[in-house]
Amino acid sequence: AQSVSQHNHHVILSEAASLELGCNYSYGGTVNLFWYVQYPGQHLQLLLKYFSGDPLVKGIKGFEAEFIKSKFSFNLRKPSVQWSDTAEYFCAVNARTTTGNQFYFGTGTSLTVIP
Amino acid sequence: DAGVTQSPTHLIKTRGQQVTLRCSPKSGHDTVSWYQQALGQGPQFIFQYYEEEERQRGNFPDRFSGHQFPNYSSELNVNALLLGDSALYLCASSLRRGDYGYTFGSGTRLTVV
Numbered sequence: 001a002q003s004v005s006q007h008n009h010h011v012i013l014s015e016a017a018s019l020e021l022g023c024n025y026s027y028g029g030t031v032n033l034f035w036y037v038q039y040p041g042q043h044l045q046l047l048l049k050y051f052s053g054d055p056l057v058k059g060i061k062g063f064e065a066e067f068i069k070s071k072f073s074f075n076l077r078k079p080s081v082q083w084s085d086t087a088e089y090f091c092a093v094n095a096r097t098t099t100g101n102q103f104y105f106g107t108g109t110s111l112t113v114i115p
Numbered sequence: 116d117a118g119v120t121q122s123p124t125h126l127i128k129t130r131g132q133q134v135t136l137r138c139s140p141k142s143g144h145d146t147v148s149w150y151q152q153a154l155g156q157g158p159q160f161i162f163q164y165y166e167e168e169e170r171q172r173g174n175f176p177d178r179f180s181g182h183q184f185p186n187y188s189s190e191l192n193v194n195a196l197l198l199g200d201s202a203l204y205l206c207a208s209s210l211r212r213g214d215y216g217y218t219f220g221s222g223t224r225l226t227v228v
Contacts, residue, residue, distance in 0.1 A: 042221065043205075043220060043222065044158075044205070044219040046216070046217075090157050092157075102148065102171055102173070103148075103158070103160060103207075104160070105150075105159070107155075107157045108156070108157050
């Protein structure tokens with residue numbers, strides 16, 4: 001069965017610190033990879049996505065992620081976090097089948113940035 | 116504005132009751148998916164509707180059912196509510212043959228007491 005693992009459940013950083021959130025997935029077929037962010041009280045928003053091509057993808061708000069196929073990983077990074085980055089971050093895998101597609105989400109990483 | 120509208124935003128029900136949640140997809144989207152997000156967890160896929168039929172289903176019991184209307188809007192019905200059904204229910208819309216772009220609604224917070 002497909003699964004997505006986020007190993008960091010809660011991360012606390014000071015402003016300007018660098019961020020890296022881990023994401024590993026298990027799925028034998030072709031996948032598309034995503035990172036979503038959920039700010040307190042708000043809906044899930046897409047940060048970035050990887051379909052194919054350059055394994056280093058850039059998203060909104062200075063976030064980037066690197067797809068390493070051999071490691072089944074898609075880690076999220078940001079060189080310098082801001083207080084406004086405090087949120088829940090979800091890694092997701094989209095597996096397309098003959099009948100449609102669905103997302104598999106990780107359990108999320110709660111990021112708290114201290115001013 | 117998320118583009119996907121869900122109603123109601125909050126709901127409190129008693130065990131054993133039935134509930135209906137509603138979702139209007141983003142304009143131009145034809146596929147609706149429902150997810151359950153329990154506290155401290157990632158969203159779990161319930162099912163997906165396209166052309167008014169359930170196309171895929173996650174690991175949820177038959178108490179969870181749905182419907183899609185000709186205008187692509189959708190309902191999620193849960194019968195015989197359990198305390199464990201308390202969660203945030205998310206609706207996401209997409210294009211069946213699109214670029215996998217999902218747009219999520221803000222969700223309905225269901226509390227079962």
